[in-house]
Amino acid sequence: MxxxxxxxxxxxxxxxxxxxxxxxxxxxxxxxxxxxxxxxxxxxxxxxxxxxxxxxxxxxxxxxxxxxxxxxxxxxxxxxxxxxxxxxxxxxxxxxxxxxxxxxxxxxxxxxxxxxxxxxxxxxxxxxxxxxxxxxxxxxxxxxxxxxxxxxxxxxxxxxxxxxxxxxxxxxxxxxxxxxxxxxxxxxxxxxxxxxxxxxxxxxxxxxxxxxxxxxxxxxxxxxxxxxxxxxxxxxxxxxxxxxxxxxxxxxxxxxxxxxxxxxxxxxxxxxGGYNPLIVLDDADLDYAVRVAAFSAFFHQGQICLNARTILVHRDLYDVFVERLVAKAGALRAGSPLEEETFIGPLITPEALSRVDERVRDAVAKGARLLTGGTHDGPVYAPTVLADVPDDAAVSVEETFGPVVVVRSVESADEAVDLANRLEYGLTSAIISGDTHRAVRLSERIRAGSVRINLPTIDDEIQAPIGxxxxxxxxxxxxxxxxxxxxxxxxxxxxxxxxxxxx
Structure with a gap:
């Protein structure tokens, strides 16, 4: 033929x-x-x-x-x-x-x-x-x-x-x-x-x-x-x-x-796959942390194995961080993938969209707060931010292939590491901090194949050993x-x- x-x-x-x-x-x-x-x-x-x-x-x-x-x-x-x-x-x-x-x-x-x-x-x-x-x-x-x-x-x-x-x-x-x-x-x-x-x-x-x-x-x-x-x-x-x-x-x-x-x-x-954590320490630049988090969570509609699935934010920054992340998510351009300005395109299949929506609805039914998103226009699912997600919700423990991220407040860097390591996944992670040396020391305790410091969870370089x-x-x-x-x-x-x- x-x-x-x-x-x-x-x-x-x-x-x-x-x-x-x-x-x-x-x-x-x-x-x-x-x-x-x-x-x-x-x-x-x-x-x-x-x-x-x-x-x-x-x-x-x-x-x-x-x-x-x-x-x-x-x-x-x-x-x-x-x-x-x-x-x-x-x-x-x-x-x-x-x-x-x-x-x-x-x-x-x-x-x-x-x-x-x-x-x-x-x-x-x-x-x-x-x-x-x-x-x-x-x-x-x-x-x-x-x-x-x-x-x-x-x-x-x-x-x-x-x-x-x-x-x-x-x-x-x-x-x-x-x-x-x-x-x-x-x-x-x-x-x-x-x-x-x-x-x-x-x-x-x-x-x-x-x-x-x-x-x-x-x-x-x-x-x-x-x-x-x-x-x-x-x-x-x-x-x-x-x-x-x-x-x-x-x-x-x-x-x-x-x-x-x-x-x-x-x-x-x-x-x-992975359930990839992004940690925002108390000395992080807030605007930069929000941009990195939004890119990590929502690039390619959250359909990359390296997307951030949970963001762990120090309590001193949490409220302002969440407010700005919600605003950033709402401002992302959605629509046809062939239009130059589109950042959020369609999910791969109707079944994939239904699965993402079911995970979000399950979390909300179990007590999570839906801060933004949770809706779809045709095949495009809106960037979604969830807070107060219980541990028995699927989106809290399983990789959800869509533009959905869970935010959590943490009391300390130690608590952030414990939460980052709580699941058996271990693909990638990120730490945002104003003190690079501190972040490097903290990275030694993260159980993941990659730790990105002051970078998105998605940061491939060809010569690096990704896995x-x-x-x-x-x-x-x-x-x-x-x-x-x-x-x-x-x-x-x-x-x-x-x-x-x-x-």
Whole structure:
């Protein structure tokens, strides 16, 4: 089939004409193919119209993609760093050339604003450019030996085929992260993007890498319809060629996948969700703290695993802080993700909106105070601030993927740390303080994979090891991630003969 075909134009929710949905195949062994089961529809969260039609893959297509990846592995694992780097530099140039198109695709497919889409793509370009240099990093070492004429070395070797699950909520940056780390380490990859963003979270990455000259079979993409991930996952876990499962997503799904990986003795890398605290100490600059808190809580409609879920404010600042945060939340521009000034766009699905609304209503029914928000206009949920939330409310203990944040007054920094650590999540956190040294000392007690001081909870730098602890998973992004996708192999060389005991 053709890689993409477009249907006729139709009217959008705003009444403006736009192109109809494009149809996409799946990508296997360097070719765009048609799935045996046909296609499924991919919806625009803002207009609720069909944005694209994608291949409805199953176990047979997945098995074929794994075979292609396994066949491509020996040659790719021996590819020189210079060759890998050249492909990636070309890919970065293609992303830059297509950046506006890619940002618009994310807006239409996932509801992310153009602001967030462009922010993501800037990170993607940085990531690919830096990853080109990582091709030289899986280095070995020479160890001392207690035996004469013996050289003890340790080298790193790629695992084989890696199965990467990619999410919708940071569709481009997270897809590239899930693919590049195993790829640069010398593995081949089969990508299963979420059914909510098959284009942004998989198909477009394959397009770009294919154009950049990546050999056939090195990266493959299998898409699937709603509720149809099971057969693909079954093939990943039961096919012996797959040596690692690389997942970015929710804690419940990650727990299930990690259990299956353990039973199959496959390595797993898990970047999971978090209930991320932001602490405002009594010496913080109030205006800055409010801006950082609003960005941390409401960027991408609260649909990022790194969003702040609770804000812990010293009692001396609490009343004024809350008043200003409520005003800031109410002033955020909401609407179409394709409008330049929009900060709050739609939630990903009607079901997601209902789930957020149910969590807010549950909290209020149990005694929480709704300070602002708690309503929606079509698919857009208003930025919501809750206070006095009881511990038995779901929004107080579970990651709620929407523009909802819980504020709490604390008596001291010690109480803030206790509240920050009360749950088993541990992805990211932030501390806002006028005394940087004090904040650094306090950060030593926060149980999270990242602690941001005088910064939002969302603050990725490509070279930094981003990832969680405790129930927020394991594994890291950046150059540190290469260890997750390679094995350490000991190679010992004896010059001459060694005297063996009793021989």
């Amino acid at each position: 053709n890689h993409r075909t477009a249907s006729s134009s139709s009217a959008s929710r705003t009444g403006q004409p736009r192109k109809g949905p494009s149809e996409y195949g799946y990508f296997s062994d360097g070719k765009w193919l048609t799935a045996e089961a046909g296609t499924f529809e991919d919806f625009d969260p803002w207009t609720e119209e069909v944005f694209a039609v994608a291949a409805r893959c199953g176990r047979a297509e997945t098995a074929a993609a794994i075979t292609a990846a396994d066949r491509a592995f020996p040659a790719w694992s021996r590819t020189t760093p210079a060759e890998k780097a050249g492909i990636l530099r070309r890919a970065a140039a293609i992303v830059e050339r297509r950046s506006e198109e890619l940002a618009e695709t994310m807006a239409r497919e996932t509801g992310t604003t153009l602001l967030n889409g462009r922010f993501q793509l800037g990170l993607v370009i940085q990531l690919i450019e830096q990853a080109a240099g990582w091709a030289y990093l899986p280095a070995g070492e020479v160890l001392p030996s207690d035996f004469p004429d013996t050289t003890q070395t340790v080298v790193r070797r790629p695992l084989g085929v890696v199965a990467s699950f990619t999410p919708w909520n940071g569709a481009q940056i997270l897809a590239w992260r899930a693919i590049l780390s195993p790829l640069v380490a010398g593995n081949t990859v089969v990508v299963k993007p979420t059914e909510l963003a098959p284009v942004s979270a998989g198909i477009q990455v394959a397009e770009i890498l294919h154009e950049a000259g990546l050999p056939a079979g090195v990266v493959n993409v299998v898409t699937h319809g709603p509720g149809e991930a099971g057969p693909i996952a079954d093939e990943f876990f039961e096919n012996p060629a797959v040596r690692c499962v690389n997942f970015i997503g929710s804690v419940p799904t990650g727990r299930m996948l990690a259990e299956r990986a353990g039973a199959a003795l496959k390595r797993s890398v898990m970047e999971l 969680g602890v405790r129930d927020s998973g394991w594994g890291r992004s950046g150059p540190h991630s290469l260890h997750d996708f390679t094995d350490q192999i000991a190679v010992t060389v004896q010059s001459g003969e060694r005297r063996l005991p009793s021989f």
